[in-house]
Amino acid sequence: MLEFGILFPALLNGLTTGxxxxxxxxxxxxxxxxxxxxxxxxxxxxxxxLYAVYLLKDRFGIDPYLALxxxxxxxxxxxxxxxxxxxxxxxxxxDENILLVTLxxxxxxxxxxxxxxxxxxxxxxxxxxxxxxxxxxxxxxxPKLIAFAGALAVCALLLVLMQRxxxxxxxxxxxxxxQGARLMGIDVEHVYAMSFGIGLACVGAAAxxxxxxxxxxxxxxxxxxxxxxxxxxxxxxxxxxxxxxxxLLVGVVESLGGLYFGESLGQVGIFAIFIGVLLLRPQGLFxxxx
Amino acid sequence: xxxLASIALFALLVVCAPxxxxxxxxxxxxxxxxxxxLLAQAWNILGGFGGQFSFGHALFFGxxxxxxxxxxxxGLNPWLALTLALAASAAVGLCVGALSVPFTGAGVGLMVxxxxxxxxxxxxxxxxxxxxxxxxVIVALLVTAWLRHSRFGAWLQAVRDNEDAARAVGVDPFxxxxxxxxxxxxxxxxxxxxxxxxxxxxxxxxxxxxxxxVEALVAxxxxxxxxxxxxxxxxxxxxxxxxxxxxxxxxxPGINMVIYGVVLVLIMMFMPRGVAGLRMPARGRRxxxxxxxxx
Numbered sequence: 325m326l327e328f329g330i331l332f333p334a335l336l337n338g339l340t341t342g343x344x345x346x347x348x349x350x351x352x353x354x355x356x357x358x359x360x361x362x363x364x365x366x367x368x369x370x371x372x373x374l375y376a377v378y379l380l381k382d383r384f385g386i387d388p389y390l391a392l393x394x395x396x397x398x399x400x401x402x403x404x405x406x407x408x409x410x411x412x413x414x415x416x417x418x419d420e421n422i423l424l425v426t427l428x429x430x431x432x433x434x435x436x437x438x439x440x441x442x443x444x445x446x447x448x449x450x451x452x453x454x455x456x457x458x459x460x461x462x463x464x465x466x467p468k469l470i471a472f473a474g475a476l477a478v479c480a481l482l483l484v485l486m487q488r489x490x491x492x493x494x495x496x497x498x499x500x501x502x503q504g505a506r507l508m509g510i511d512v513e514h515v516y517a518m519s520f521g522i523g524l525a526c527v528g529a530a531a532x533x534x535x536x537x538x539x540x541x542x543x544x545x546x547x548x549x550x551x552x553x554x555x556x557x558x559x560x561x562x563x564x565x566x567x568x569x570x571x572l573l574v575g576v577v578e579s580l581g582g583l584y585f586g587e588s589l590g591q592v593g594i595f596a597i598f599i600g601v602l603l604l605r606p607q608g609l610f611x612x613x614x
Numbered sequence: 615x616x617x618l619a620s621i622a623l624f625a626l627l628v629v630c631a632p633x634x635x636x637x638x639x640x641x642x643x644x645x646x647x648x649x650x651x652l653l654a655q656a657w658n659i660l661g662g663f664g665g666q667f668s669f670g671h672a673l674f675f676g677x678x679x680x681x682x683x684x685x686x687x688x689g690l691n692p693w694l695a696l697t698l699a700l701a702a703s704a705a706v707g708l709c710v711g712a713l714s715v716p717f718t719g720a721g722v723g724l725m726v727x728x729x730x731x732x733x734x735x736x737x738x739x740x741x742x743x744x745x746x747x748x749x750x751v752i753v754a755l756l757v758t759a760w761l762r763h764s765r766f767g768a769w770l771q772a773v774r775d776n777e778d779a780a781r782a783v784g785v786d787p788f789x790x791x792x793x794x795x796x797x798x799x800x801x802x803x804x805x806x807x808x809x810x811x812x813x814x815x816x817x818x819x820x821x822x823x824x825x826x827x828v829e830a831l832v833a834x835x836x837x838x839x840x841x842x843x844x845x846x847x848x849x850x851x852x853x854x855x856x857x858x859x860x861x862x863x864x865x866x867p868g869i870n871m872v873i874y875g876v877v878l879v880l881i882m883m884f885m886p887r888g889v890a891g892l893r894m895p896a897r898g899r900r901x902x903x904x905x906x907x908x909x
Contacts, residue, residue: 414883420667420835421882427832428882431875438868542868550824 333462340468342575343475349555349567351526357562358499364426367545368433373531374540395528403524407517437542445541467536474533560611617759632741641740647853648747654833654845655754656801662839664794665774676821678703678803703803707795838888
C-alpha cells in the first residue's frame with residue numbers, strides 16, 4: 325500500500341478527471357442511452373466546441389466560463405440542425421446507417437479542423453490556469469475543481485429537465501415507445517433533434533470547463549469517445565446518475581491504476597471493471613432492467 | 615451456381631491483371647483494394663449474415679498479424695505460420711464470443727525480416743503478392759457463397775432476422791453465432807497475416823487500433839451488408855475514392871478526408887441499402903425499407 329500523502333492526491337485527481345468524463349458522457353447517455361443513436365461524432369463535436377471556446381478566448385478575449393452562454397446554445401443549435409437535416413434524413417431509421425453517417429460527420433469535422441487550424445495543439449492562458457487549491461495534503465488545480473462542480477450542476481439540471489418538464493416526458497415517451505408517442509401527438513423528429521441538441525449542449529459545457537486545464541487539436545475528441553461509451557454502458561444506458569458515478573469511477577480507476585501499474589496499464593483497469601460490472605449487472609450500475 | 619460462376623469470372627479477371635500490365639501503381643492499387651475486400655468480406659460474414667455488429671474485429675486482425683509475425687521470428691515457415699495464425703484468430707473469436715475488449719499498450723513494434731522467395735511467402739514480383747491476397751479474397755467469397763446456399767447460412771440468417779423464431783424451429787442461436795464469429799475471425803486473421811507479410815512490421819496501434827475495425831465495417835455497410843458482392847464493391851469504391859481525393863488534393867491536409875466523409879454521408883442518404891442494394895428491384899427495395907422502419 326502506498327501512503328496517504330500519495331494516494332489521496334491521486335484519488336482527487338481521478339475524481340476531477342472523472343468529472344469531465346462524466347460531462348461528456350452525460351450528453352452521450354441522452355443520445356445513445358435514451359435514443360439509441362450511436363453517435364460516433366460525439367468526440368468530434370467536443371473538438372468543435374473546444375475550438376469555439378479557444379477562438380472566443382483567442383480572438384475576443386472572452387473568458388472560457390463566460391463563453392458558456394455562447395457555446396452551449398451554439399452547440400445546441402448545431403446538434404438540432406445536424407440531427408434534423410443530416411442524420412435523420414441519411415439514416416432511414418437503420419442503426420448501421422446512423423453509425424456510418426455519424427462516422428462520416430466525425431471524419432468531416434475532424435478534417436475540416438485539420439484544414440483550418442493545422443494539427444497544432446493549442447492551449448489558452450488564463451489567470452487561473454495554474455491556480456491551485458489545497459485540500460488536505462493535496463493541491464488540486466482550480467479549473468479542475470470548477471469542472472467538478474460544473475459536472476454536478478449539469479447533471480442536476482438534466483435530471484430536472486427529464487423529470488419535471490414536458491420535453492423530458494416527451495423524450496422518455498419516445499425512448500420507450502416511438503410509435504405510441506407519435507400516436508399521442510408527439511412530434512418524434514422534433515424530440516429526437518431536441519435530444520441530440522441537448523446532448524451536444526452538454527458537450528459544449530464540457531468544453532468550457534475543460535479547456536482552461538486542457539488543450540485542443542483536431543484529434544482531441546477521439547480520446548474521449550471510447551471512454552464516454554464505456555461510461556454510458558457502465559452507468560446504465562440513459563441514466564444520468566449512472567453517467568456521473570460511472571465517469572467518476574472511471575476517472576479514479578484510471579488514476580489509481582496508473583499509480584499502481586504504470587501509465588499504459590491504467591486503462592486496462594477501466595475495462596476490467598467494465599466487464600466485471602456487465603457480468604454481474606448486465607443493465608449497468610444504475611440501469612433498470614428492460 | 616451463378617455465385618460460383620461470378621466468383622470464377624472475378625478470379626480470372628484479377629489473376630490476369632499482372633499479365634496485362636506491369637505498372638507498379640496499378641498492381642499496388644489492386645492488391646490494396648483486394649486487401650480491403652478481404653477485411654470487408656470477413657466482417658460481412660458476422661455483421662451482414664449474422665446481424666452481429668462488431669466494433670472489435672481488429673482483435674482478430676491483430677491476433678492473426680501477431681501470430682504470423684511471432685511464429686516466423688521463432689523460425690517457422692510463413693505458410694505454416696499462416697495456418698497457425700488462422701487457427702489462433704478463430705480460437706480468439708470462439709473465446710470472446712460477441713464480447714470484444716479493446717487493447718491498449720505501449721507501442722512496441724515487431725519487425726519480420728524475410729528474404730524474397732515463394733517458400734518465405736515473399737514474392738520477387740508484385741504479382742505474387744497480388745495473387746496471395748486474391749487467393750484469400752476468393753476463399754472469403756466462396757465462404758460467403760456457401761453461406762447463401764447452405765443450411766448453416768440459412769440458420770445464421772434466421773437467427774439474424776428473428777432469434778426467437780429461429781430457436782422455436784430448433785436452431786441453437788448461440789452455437790450458430792459462435793461458428794459465424796470463428797469463421798469471420800479466421801478470415802480477419804488472414805488479413806492480419808497478409809498485412810505482416812507485406813509490410814513486415816506490426817505494432818499494437820496497427821494491430822488492435824480502431825482503424826482496421828472501422829475500415830472493415832464501413833466497406834461492408836457501404837457496399838451492402840449480407841450480400842455476396844456488396845462488401846467487395848464497397849471496399850473497391852472507398853479505396854478508389856480515398857486514392858483519388860488523395861492524389862487530387864494531397865497538398866492540402868484534411869480536404870481529401872472531408873470529401874471522403876461527405877461522400878459517406880451522401881451514400882447513406884441516397885443508397886440506404888448500400889451500393890449493392892441498388893440492384894434490387896424497386897418494389898422489393900421499398901418493401902424491405904418499410905420492414906426496416908417497422909422493425
